[in-house]
Amino acid sequence: MLIKNVHVDNQAALTDVQIKDGHFSKIAPNLVPDAGEQVIDGQGKVLLPPFVESHIHLDTQLTAGQPRWNESGTLFEGIRIWGERRQELTKQDVKQRALATIRLLVKHGIQHIRSHVDISDPRLTALQALLELKEEVKDQVDIQLVAFPQDGVLTNLQEKGLMEQAIKEGVDVIGGIPHMEFTTEDGWESVHYLTRLAERYDRLVDMHCDEIDDPASRNLEVLAADAYKRGIGDRVTASHATAMGSYNDAYASKLFGLLKRSGMNIVANPLVNVHLGGRFDTYPKRRGLTRIKDLTAAGINVSFGEDDIQDFMNPLGDGNMLDVIMMGVYVDHLMGYHQLQDSFKFVTYNGARTLHIQDQYGIAVGKPANCILLNAPDFYHALNEHREVLYNIRHGKVIAETRPAKTQLYLGF
Known part of the structure; x- marks a missing residue:
């Protein structure tokens, strides 16, 4: 395959990209196609590596209104609703909804997914379903599964055993939710326990951390300190970290130093965080989002996730990272x-850095030929006009193609 006349990585210069044997083989202007080679004329549009969904819950997607709607819009009501819906899970139910969600994600240019999966169900129904699905779709999309103890890892006597069972069954990442443990001390202990477990089993870490508008919720510093002391910072992620939006600036400055030193990652989920955050405020009302701009300026890796698509946490969404x-x-x-x-x-x-896949990611000679072509000359226009992903290409093969809609105006001017 030869992709001509594109702005690779949103750069100003136009170039061509050639793919052979599933890898990028040449990147240079004015490349000549081989006989019979498929040619895509990029027409001056932007070519990026595929989108990465850093944080989603494939087991919960597309359940909005089941068994009821989250009318308060709070995180806590959402968790209660899921606790009811979780009782009805079957492998077929989970796989059907997860597959429908993956189709949406691939349509919008996503090839790499990190999905949290609730392991508070002693049957581990959702985990077993997603482990099967991960294998079935591996040629089209990469999925990392996070063992996520939705109810807390110390709040239930079975939970530690379920976590270790999930690890042995094949999860890639160890999750946690320290701010939902019974006490502050339990939250800290859960962090220590889970990071020790990650070291023992050589797993990545991604914890829901301080997803609350409480300035006293400070599990993030505990996770960052563990990541630093254990030397595993680049393998550790804190998701949400929305309490950071309520921290005073003096403490935040100290925390940023620790986060930077640890080398860990932060995932923000702007859609869901804004929707769920500030629900207990009158005015002024907090935005419910972590400090994306300040973290980025401090040199701390921040990536985005959609988190929820049409479920008890977010009634909207269709998998579009724009x-x-x-x-x-x-x-x-x-x-x-x-x-x-x-x-x-x-x-x-x-x-890609959050998922710890950066070595095999990006548009460069020798790397796997995974990329997307957006219907815009640069990312500013793609974002502003919500332009389509024209081609989603994986290992040199088109796995999704979109034809833009055409509008004809009859206005008389």
């Missing part, structure tokens, strides 16, 4: 021209 970026740049004031042009990195290179 929606996630749009919310993130608006809410955290990342609206300078160059900030907007660079915002694709939150769902590409930063996401």
Whole structure:
């Protein structure tokens, strides 16, 4: 395959990209196609590595209204609703909804997914379903599974055993939710226990951490300290970290130093965080989002996820990462021209670093030929006009293609 006349990684210069044997073989202007080679004329549009979904829950997607709607819009009601819906899970139910969600994600240019999966169900129904599905779709999309103890790892006597069982069954990442443990001390102990477990079993770590508007919720510093002391920082992620939006600046400055020193990652989920956050405020009302702009300026890796699509946490969503970026740049004031042009990195290179796949990611000679062609000359226009992903290409083969809609106006002027 030869892709001609594209702006690779949103760069100003036009170039061509050639693919052989599933890898990028040449990147240079004016390449000549081999006899019979498939040619895609990029027509001056932007070519990026595929989008990375850093944080989603494939086991819960597409359950909005089941068994009831989250009318309060709070995180806590959402968790209660899921506790009811979880009782009805079957492998077929989970796989059917997860597969429908993956189709949406691939349509919008995603090839790499990190999915949390609830292991509070002693049957581990959702985990077993997603482990099967991960294998079935591996040629089209890469999935990392996070063992996620939705109810807390110390709140239930069975939970530690379920976590170890999930690890042995094949999860890639160890999750946690320290702010939902019974006490502050339990939250800290859960962090220590889970990071020790990650070391023992050689797993990545991704914890829901301080997803609450409480300035006293400070599990993130405990996780960062463990990541630093154990030397596993680049393998550790804190998701949400929304309490950071309530921290005072003096403490936040100290925390940033620790986060930077640890080398760990942060995942923001702008759509869901804004929707769920600030629900207990009157006015002024907090935005419910972590400090994306400040973290980025401090050199800390931040990536974005959609988190929830049409479920008890978010009744909307269709898997389009442009929606996630749009919310993130608006809410955290990342609206300078160059900030907007660079915002694709939150769902590409930063996401690859979060998933710890950066060595095999990106448009460079010798790397796997995974890329997307957007219907715009640069990312600013792609984001502003919500342009389509024209081609989603994996290992040199097109796995999704979109033909843009055409509008004809009859206005008389």
